[in-house]
Structures are given as structure tokens and as C-alpha cells.
Amino acid sequence: MKSTPAIATAALLLLGLAACGGTDAAETAEAPPAKSIILITPNPVGTNSFLQLGVKGAEAAAKELGASFKLYESKDPTSIAQNVDAAVRAKPTVIVGISFSFDDVFTTVPKANPGQQFLQVDSCAKEQAPNLACVSFKEHEAAYLAGVEAGLLSKSGQIGVVAALDTPFIHRWIEPFFAGATSVKPAAQGTPLYVGGSNPFSDPARAKSQAQTLTGRGVDLIAAAASGGNPGVFEAVAASGGKAFGVDVNQCALSPGNVVDNVLKHVDVAEHAAIKEIFDGRTGGVKVYGLAEGGVGVNALGDDLASSGCTVAASPDVVAKVKQTRDDIFAGKITVADPLQS
Template structure:
């Protein structure tokens, strides 16, 4: 996805930057001998998903009395360089976040069997025994958001501004439209993509795509699935013409009155649990968090909905319907298709 390459000669500079971005969990780490290294595919910046991963890693490190270091990558080359640097540091666990690590963690763990690895949000097809994986059923939560959108849209025209056109990203797109059509069959949906050299953090491009969906396609509700670019969608919504949905975390307060709800993914909780398990010697395996495991959801299901700032809080009938659909999905009465597996 990211074509820019970092020359090998920049490795010392890169590792220095990693060190500068790192932090420790406090004096309690000095005697434990444990350490956690988290590697991101891009700089954390305003990316709410990566911010959650950092929060989960830091929380686990604090409770383990371990040090915590953050290595921020920029492209596939720097991902590989950061993984190599982390292996040489020999921490308790090395964490790679997102499918951007599928290639490197498909080979490196087998080459270093005494080192524990964790991949968050994906897993290589060939998983080594010293690699633990956690992932999510984002499509289940996106379906719930669609159920809300289908009830609230007056034009029955929806849009999604997504980072990329890929099977994984379609987990936020196809189920969103399917959920809407389940309650309003006349609904139509159009996705547009940020793309370019920085698809996950380009608010200007995301804003332009949202404006196109509203002005040219007539969408009155648009889901923002562009990571760090979501703010651009919210800015377009604030200018009038449509309402929006956020993703990963509660983003309603970022644009008061303009965000209906959020497709939530509790990355910090899943990562925290996995790190604790690895540190306790329970490594390996592949755990997937869905609605049943409370690993995904929407803000409408949360106990603090009233104070969230999400506009769906003022529609109790919509909230009641979402709770019913959630229960039906968990009970197996409703099957949400996964765009990645096709099942």
C-alpha cells in the first residue's frame, strides 16, 4: 500500500526515531526484567485505532511491571527494520499492529522460536507456535451501525468514505449497507476511497470524498472509515447536508451534533488480555472477538450512551432495535456475511 521505500542507510536514524518515540511504564519496570515493544505500521498521530493499541500495550506493561517501547513505522521497509530491531532487543513480547505485519510475522517468528510475538487485528496464513493473534468481527458492529442508518436516513441513500478498496476494509462497508437494507430495503449505498500515498491519514482527501457523496450521490448519512482521515468527514458533515458515523472509538464529541454513532472495536482490551496471557506463558492461538465476546459494538449499546454526545441517544426506538439485532446476531438468528472470508 505504501510504495515509498526507506534506504538501508537510514536505519540508524530510524532506530533513533523509534527510541525517541518510546516510553517506559515507570520505576516499577526496573526490577521485573520484562519488556513490551509495540510496532505500528504508520506513525500513531491522530489514528484512533493505533492510539487504542498503544493504550492497551501501556496498560499491560504497567500491570506486569514491564518497560514499554513504541516503534513507529512508515512503510513496509521500516516495518521490517523495526521488527529486526525489536528481535535484537529480546523483549518479553513483540507486538505488530494490523494486517501490514502479515508478511513479516509470517516468517520472522519461526526464525526466532524463543521470542514471543503478538499480531493484533490480523494473522498470517502460516502461524508459528510462538505467534499469538487476536482479531475482530468488525463486520458485526458495522451491520449494527447500518441498522441505525437505515432507520434514520430520510433519503435512503448512504455513503462510506474508506481508506482503501480492499477485502478487509470492506468489513466496514458491505455490512453497513446490508444492515441498512435489512430495515429499509430501498436503501442504496456508495463507497468512495481515500487512496493515495497516505490513505489512513488524509483528512483533506476524506473530506473531499464525503462532499462528493453528499452533493453528487445524495447521501444523507456517511460512515467515516478512513482512520486518521475521519476528521475530514466530520468537517464536511458540520458544513451541513449529512450526518456521519465514526469508527474504532467514540468519535461523537469530535463533532458535536454531527455523529450518529460509532463502529467500536475494543482493540485495547483484546491486546491487553493477549499480552497478559503471553507473559503468563499462555502463548500461541488465534482469538477472534465479536459481539458475543464484547470485542466490537456500537456506542448505542454502552451504558454511558446518554453522555456520549452521539445523536442516536435521542432515538430510543432506534437504540431498542439495535439491541434486538445485537441479541439476534449473538444467538445465531442473524448471520452477518464477512467480506474477507465470504462466509
């Protein structure tokens, strides 16, 4: 009983401290949420240059905007769905999904979560919700330019493509490449082969095997469109005396003297810009980046061609033709057919 006054005094002291310096639940709830970005990839990033660009763009945006960044790497459709669900529960400022692998899940999840902003890079769900922004590219325009180079440089007139999968989207790297070649060498013949298997975007061994099949048929120029599998293609052409084209980024340094040029796609730049727009409140919609918008290209068009390590730098006549073709596309004199629209 004698301790009661002490207890009462302590209680009053605690109440006083709370009144002076405490923060109640209402104040906490009203605090603005922290800015954050979650990027979900369809496969482990690893050596996949396309996914590396996705990470680069999101990280750059996070740094500029003062936001946190988290990467969720998937391995199959099931883990993609699981990662999207986990991201929704985390409630970031924006959830970014990269590639056509998100077409299905982004058809339903954004509609079910209208208060959450989503960004899909390199594709767009067919039924686009108002809170889903999309960024896509005209890869076929850059592939056409690479094809022009291949047609001018091929000695056998046999060119090929080693692509990850036989899908309408990936055909943007195939038919336009062959069309560019035949525009300057009508007799040129093109053959595509596909990596396939359980890991089509990161399987150098299977990509190399398909490239060896092509070189065995007399193909002397191969466009590598197998992402992480591209080094396998470079190994095959190096052994056969042929040449290759890279994809997404400058891959000429991966196999010095064996890579002519690259079908470039500036995923990081477009993704960075789209995230900034979402943070500024400009959400939804679709933006398409082609040659005119600086979203795609080839190293032959760059000011740094001389230091690129690409063998096309040694063929100024080919570079001049590529630049003329680019200008003709700008002027509407050449229209590159989009396999996705056919």
C-alpha cells in the same frame, strides 16, 4: 623496586574485595531478564484512533505486569521490516505488531526466531508459527448494527462509506453496513469511496473530498472508516447537513451534533489480555472478539449512551431496534456475512 610491596598489597586488597562483594559473569548471566514490551505500528500514531488504542493497551499491560514499554513507529513496509529486526535484536518478552500490515513479516520472522514471542493484533499471518499469538475482531457485526441505524435514520435513502483503502479486510466496514441498512429499509442504496493516496489512514483532506462527493450525490449518512482521516468526513457532513458514523472509539465529541454513533473495536482490552497470557506462558493461538465477546459494538448499546454525545441517543426507537438486532445475532437468527470469507 621499593614500590613492589605496596603494589602487591594493593592487588591482594582488590582480590579480597572482589571475593567479598563482587558478582561474576556466570551470576549475571543467570539473572532473570527484565520484562519488556515492544509495540510496532505500521504508521505514525498521531491522531489515528486505532493505533492510539494499540498504544493504550500495551502501556496498560506494561504497567500491570511491571514491564518496560517501547514504541517503534513505522511509515512504510521497509521501515516495518527494519523495526521488526531491531525489536528482535532487543529481545523483549513480546513483540507486538498491529494490523494486517504485519501479515508478511510475521509469516517469516517468528519462524526464524522460535525463542522470541510475537503478538499480532487485528490480523494474523496466514502461516502462523507456534510463537505467534493473534487477536482479531468481528468488525462486520458492529458495522451491521451501525447500518441498521443508518437505514432507520436516512431521509434520502442514500448512504455511503468513506474508507481508507479498497481491500478485502476494510470491506468489513462496508458491505455489512449496507446490509444492516437494507435490512430495515430495503430500498436504501449504498456507495463506497476510498481515500487512497500515500497516507490513506491519516489524510483528512482527501477523506473530506470523498465525503463531499457523496453528499453531492444526495448521501445523507456516511460511515467514516478512514482512521485519522475521519475528521475530514465529519467536516463535510456538518457543512451539508448530513450525519456520519465514527470508527474504533467514540468520536461523537469530535463534531458535536454531527456523529450518529461509532463502530467500536476494543483493541486495547483484547491486546492487554493477550499480552498478559503471553507473560503467563500461554503463547500462540488465535482469539477472535465479536459482539458476544464484547470486542466490538456501537455506542447505542452502552450504559453511557446518554452522556456519549452521539445523536442516536435522541432516537430511542432506533436504539431499541439495535439492541433487538444484537440479540438476534446472539441467538443465531441473524448471521452477518463476513466479506473476508466471501
